[in-house]
Amino acid sequence: xxxxxxxxxxxxxxxxxxxxxxxxxxxxxxxxxxxxxxxxxxxxxxxxxxxxxxxxxxxxxxxxxxxxxxxxxxxxxxxxxxxxxxxxxxxxxxxxxxxxxxxxxxxxxxxxxxxxxxxxxxxxxxxxxxxxxxxxxxxxxxxxxxxxxxxxxxxxxxxxxxxxxxxxxxxxxxxxxxxxxxxxxxxxxxxxxxxxxxxxxxxxxx
Amino acid sequence: xxxxxxxxxxxxxxxxxxxxxxxxxxxxxxxxxxxxxxxxxxxxxxxxxxxxxxxxxxxxxxxxxxxxxxxxxxxxxxxxxxxxxxxxxxxxxxxxxxxxxxxxxxxxxxxxxxxxxxxxxxxxxxxxxxxxxxxxxxxxxxxxxxxxxxxxxxxxxxxxxxxxxxxxxxxxxxxxxxxxxxxxxxxxxxxxxxxxxxxxxxxxxx
Numbered sequence: 001x002x003x004x005x006x007x008x009x010x011x012x013x014x015x016x017x018x019x020x021x022x023x024x025x026x027x028x029x030x031x032x033x034x035x036x037x038x039x040x041x042x043x044x045x046x047x048x049x050x051x052x053x054x055x056x057x058x059x060x061x062x063x064x065x066x067x068x069x070x071x072x073x074x075x076x077x078x079x080x081x082x083x084x085x086x087x088x089x090x091x092x093x094x095x096x097x098x099x100x101x102x103x104x105x106x107x108x109x110x111x112x113x114x115x116x117x118x119x120x121x122x123x124x125x126x127x128x129x130x131x132x133x134x135x136x137x138x139x140x141x142x143x144x145x146x147x148x149x150x151x152x153x154x155x156x157x158x159x160x161x162x163x164x165x166x167x168x169x170x171x172x173x174x175x176x177x178x179x180x181x182x183x184x185x186x187x188x189x190x191x192x193x194x195x196x197x198x199x200x201x202x203x204x205x206x
Numbered sequence: 207x208x209x210x211x212x213x214x215x216x217x218x219x220x221x222x223x224x225x226x227x228x229x230x231x232x233x234x235x236x237x238x239x240x241x242x243x244x245x246x247x248x249x250x251x252x253x254x255x256x257x258x259x260x261x262x263x264x265x266x267x268x269x270x271x272x273x274x275x276x277x278x279x280x281x282x283x284x285x286x287x288x289x290x291x292x293x294x295x296x297x298x299x300x301x302x303x304x305x306x307x308x309x310x311x312x313x314x315x316x317x318x319x320x321x322x323x324x325x326x327x328x329x330x331x332x333x334x335x336x337x338x339x340x341x342x343x344x345x346x347x348x349x350x351x352x353x354x355x356x357x358x359x360x361x362x363x364x365x366x367x368x369x370x371x372x373x374x375x376x377x378x379x380x381x382x383x384x385x386x387x388x389x390x391x392x393x394x395x396x397x398x399x400x401x402x403x404x405x406x407x408x409x410x411x412x
Contacts, residue, residue: 116322153400153401154401155397158393158394158397158398159397161390161394162368162372162394162397162398164375165371165372165374165375165394166368166371166372168371168375169370169371169374169375184367187364188364188367188368188371191361191364191365191368192364192368194359195359195360195401
């Protein structure tokens with residue numbers, strides 16, 4: 001990648017992050033070129049250079065949620081300094097979607113804003129990344145089973161749907177309901193995940 | 207209750223059902239006195255007699271979702287002709303919220319429309335019934351435990367949150383995504399519930 005390209009991508013990411021914060025605060029409709037120019041310090045002309053149009057800017061910003069979540073999982077796994085277990089990857093993948101800090105709260109709020117917009121029949125369908133996420137969960141559960149670490153009765157394909165529901169609801173509920181404690185959402189997810197895996201003391205899973 | 211009062215309540219319920227269908231098709235904003243009058247055949251003047259104002263009409267319609275779901279659970283339990291097990295009540299309570307037929311699809315779509323409206327900062331908070339639902343789930347799981355029918359490791363309080371997430375997401379996803387098969391949502395819920403209870407062949411739960 002040429003330096004120029006890197007610079008271009010870095011600036012698009014910077015703008016996308018600013019769009020996410022704006023959308024989280026004021027909804028998707030607030031993210032006009034004019035407002036985003038005010039927020040970032042770029043001119044409207046520069047924004048028009050970085051994005052084909054306003055809809056592309058919104059699409060890049062929405063995709064940025066997934067990129068930020070993935071980067072967080074990779075950093076957490078890399079910090080282990082050894083190959084992770086399927087359970088560790090699964091837990092990191094669930095945690096990255098919960099609004100446990102300001103960065104993730106912005107992502108969950110922005111995601112909810114896109115879902116609300118799609119519900120009104122406008123813009124990108126925010127569930128287009130769902131098959132990929134379900135495939136990731138299923139693959140991790142299948143790996144755990146191959147290593148004898150999955151609890152009896154867990155069905156990787158159906159369980160992927162349960163996990164998605166769990167992290168999605170806990171994320172949007174927390175993001176939309178300021179009074180719900182984040183620790184509570186984490187406790188619910190950890191409780192559920194714990195029932196999916198064998199503990200060292202358990203008899204071998206079938 | 208006097209016949210007059212019964213008549214009044216029956217008409218409010220009839221209007222509320224029509225409002226739900228309208229909201230499911232066109233969103234909460236569509237449910238004006240004028241449109242509801244067109245849909246029901248009542249005059250605007252009659253609607254103003256039955257409801258204090260448009261907001262009360264919307265509130266009654268939203269509450270009607272819960273009433274319809276509860277009536278369905280009661281009918282299902284009553285059809286058993288014997289006292290139900292906690293698992294039977296739980297399964298009926300989960301099924302009643304899934305869009306498995308047109309009646310329930312309307313409820314889920316209307317509910318999603320209210321959530322979308324609340325996300326935009328307007329109207330009744332659709333999650334005000336949540337503590338009651340969580341309490342119902344928790345109570346049923348506690349009864350199952352008292353009867354030795356709950357699987358090891360199930361925590362009634364945390365599990366109530368998991369169940370709520372599961373039925374809520376499967377319901378709204380199905381309602382919003384016409385391509386998702388209802389049987390799939392039911393399979394996910396049944397798979398999950400099955401892991402909460404002991405099967406007759408299992409060793410006793412602790």
